[in-house]
Amino acid sequence: MRAPRWDFISAHAPEFGVQRLCEVLSVARAGYYAWRADARARVDRAAAETALVNEIRDVHRSPGALMGFRGSMQSCGPRAGWSTASG
Numbered sequence: 001m002r003a004p005r006w007d008f009i010s011a012h013a014p015e016f017g018v019q020r021l022c023e024v025l026s027v028a029r030a031g032y033y034a035w036r037a038d039a040r041a042r043v044d045r046a047a048a049e050t051a052l053v054n055e056i057r058d059v060h061r062s063p064g065a066l067m068g069f070r071g072s073m074q075s076c077g078p079r080a081g082w083s084t085a086s087g
Contacts, residue, residue, distance in 0.1 A: 006035045 009021045009032050022029045 003035070006032055010036070 005025060005027065009018060009025070009027075012021060018029060018032060022032060
């Protein structure tokens with residue numbers, strides 16, 4: 001499910017109600033509420049990813065920093081693993 005649908009429900013819920021919007025859009029209310037509950041985790045993940053990208057850029061910009069992907073991941077420590085880098 002794409003976020004724009006959930007964003008639409010959030011924006012119009014006060015006017016039409018979550019139940020009616022979910023029925024019209026043929027989505028489960030549980031899905032909407034799960035998306036809403038996960039909002040803080042998405043913000044935290046995005047902040048962590050931004051910090052990691054900045055750290056990797058700093059490593060590459062440092063003097064003598066001719067290293068590839070593996071070297072960058074080793075320089076950034078355990079929080080920068082294959083699963084983090086691959087998305």
